[in-house]
Amino acid sequence: MTSMIERPPEVTAPAAAEPRARWLPASAGQALVWFAVVALVVGPFFPLVYSSLRSKPIYLPGGTFTLAAYRTLFADPLFWRAVRNTVSFAVGTTVLAVACGTALAVLCGRTNMPGRKMYGRLLIAPILIPPLGLIVGWLAIYGQGGYLTQAVSRNLHLPVWNLSSIPGMSLLGAVITIPIVYLTVQAALAGTDSSLEDAARSAGAGPWRVITRVTLPMLRPAILNCTLLIFALCLEILGIPLFLGTPSNIDFYASYLYRSWSSGATPDPSFVSAGAVLLLMVVSGLLIIRARLSGSEQRFIASSALGGGTYRPLNLGRWRWPSCIALGTFIGVTSVIPLLGLVLMSCVKVLTTLEVPWHLFTAENWHLVATDPTLRRSIIDSLIIAGGGGAATVLLVAVATLIAHRSGFPLRRTLAPALIYPRAVPGVILGIGFFWTYLMFTPGALVRNNLWGELIALCVRNLTLAYVVIYPSLARINAELDRAARSSGAGWWTVARRILLPILRPALLAAFVLMFITLLGDYDPVVFLQKPGTEVLGVTMLQTWQRGIVGPVAALAVVQVAIVAIVLLLGARVLRRLRRA
């Protein structure tokens, strides 16, 4: 049956070479880019759905259409436990993140708390820290064998928290997602007129009353928007249950799929595809509701509206300094200490309070990172993917964005949704989709067992980020600039190459930096694709950690954070120079 699947027809190049440029219309190239984007984004879902409806894995001969995979899934008690865990985790995380993120945004955006500007910048930093680095750092400090956990239980003999419980994981989930709430609410605050608050104050309301009766109700749309987004993100989260949930045997939806996949009796069971299809429908549904509620354009304004107009801050009075200290402590506990813990863990034999750390110093973790072929290769591979894949993706997305918004290509309107969708899809699902795609289609076989396959999956998953950076910049370029070039005699591609892309240079660089950072830290889509010899950082860290080897994982995480920091600094410098020119 599988061999009956039609191969895509061979594309034959036209024989006539010389006049080609003239009679081949610009739309031929546009169609090619359109096809590439749509095929990459939509392509993986067909094999995914198909394989969930087959009685046998697609690589085996025979098999019929059946719902057996879904029946198997629903009959598995572990599946239902994972669903329950995921929902409680998602509710806990969402409530915590939205409450804290909103409070922080109001504190930094509307009050006279000292240091609010600096805090504002520090609060969004976790977005840039590779998520696995933060998770490993948290484990090193607050995990069951963590440094501070030991200090509290063994040395102070106090009752201790359990990070590997659902509330514990929700706490970490909230820390990771707070920046999203902070950014959304902060953008909404910057966009609203503070004279509304002034009016309430001149009507005799105190600061607390102003915040609860005027500011927060005004923020309701923004809060609802990020509530849905974070809830959807929580449903697909993989790193937290794999790192934190494993010791206490707690599985979430994504980790259940991952574990069933990698430890199933038959390899690549089709009920995993069924689970992925279900999750895809739920998450897509949530995000469609969100788009209906907020208008999809709004999220593009969010990042550019930072640090908005002037306002008269609400006076916190005697709570000014206490709130400043509390916020500083929050940032220290959630970000700074775990990062320090990460560095410390990478330099010691074992992180324990029984012995002072400098007695346990060792270079062995770092030595291993430098010499072990797998670990070394994972760094190099990740750099190749982040650099090469990032650059290629930015270029493809830039051209696709131009086609979507600045061309007469007949199908241009389908491109913007296609560019947004991959990021809305849970990474693990995209990974399974790509796995089946590489298996089913002949061209896919070319990339199945090498780094290209992982590069494509990671880049497709994150190409939305490039679009989100490039599109607002393009929208600010007056359309008369391209018209002037057209009437000067330039065809569409010449306009793109000589006028629009050069003007977009700063945005392209910003998009590349963001892509680089994300590609370096992302791992969800490739956990199903990684093979020996094609390791990337995230998955290698995951697998090494699961074998109980923690020191080198911490060292890898430190490498990851260091590369991100360097790229950010360099990118910011080049960007400043570009903008000045």
Place this chain on the structure above:
Amino acid sequence: MPDIHVEHLSKSFSGTKVLDDISFTVKDKEFVTLLGPSGCGKTTTLMCIAGFQTPDEGLIACGDDTFVDRGARVDLAAERRNLGIVFQSFAIWPHMTVAQNVAFPLRVRKMSKRAITARVDEVLALVELGQQAGRYPHQLSGGQQQRVALGRAIAYSPAVLLLDQPFSNLDAKLRERARDWLKGLQHTLGLTTVFVTHDQDEALSMSDRILVMNAGRILREGSPEEVYRQPQARFVAEFLGQCNFLTGAVTAGPDGEAVLKTAEFGDGIAVPEHHAGPTGTIAVRPEDIEISQPDAPGSGPAGTVLDASYLGDHYQYRIAVGTVQLSVRSQRPLAQGPVRVRIPPGAATFVE
């Protein structure tokens, strides 16, 4: 240089007709202005000629080249129409110097390096920007930016020059100078030009011919004098400066001219035009109404000056004659109170 023919152009945006059967011809070396309020379809017409909008119906041809012919399914791409355009925003590419901006159309046409340099020098001298060749757009003043845009538009000697409200981004003082300069350049180079504006002064001072547009139609077409003196449509009269309108019965005068009688102007107002129908409306410009002392005999009906405003080179009065109010422009200072008002023969014209 060729003529431009526009025939039966129609276009709708989501059910609203923006162009309704537009037809006109721009002759070789002629300067034709599309004049009208915003939303009247003038820019849409220009963009149809340039190739950035496609009409639903109609034909546009330039010399022997058919740009658009909906009937024959011809729609030439904008880049193959060989037109020069100056946009409202000037649309100068910010990442290129003045010289690179002007050179772009030449480079696209694959001219040799040496020919490009020579032509760019020539064009920059023509638009008086020889000194600014190496500058970037943000280092230029508004007037200089406009001249870069113009230089770029004429760099490859296009058949036709299209101007989309090119003065609206300049301040008032500069606008007048730029207007004279551009008209001079157009005349010297003999460019066939289509100019879009909503400013009547620009239209009157620069054009060989004006097409007044409203709601997607051409209401009046003619030389600046014709359009101003005989607007024919009430909208045209109002759009080109101030106007008074009087409606009454029309009779034939002794010399074959028409005479309009109203309750206020019982003696009748002579209009040297043929008019069919028993009633009619005339338009009279404020500066064409004569005012005299109340005791001057035989000088029209009595009126009352309601108020006056001083505008430097003239006075603007509001004068009540019976139940109608007329606006009148005069060099003479008048006190509030009674006057006599006269509309001399030939001052009025019939409008629809």
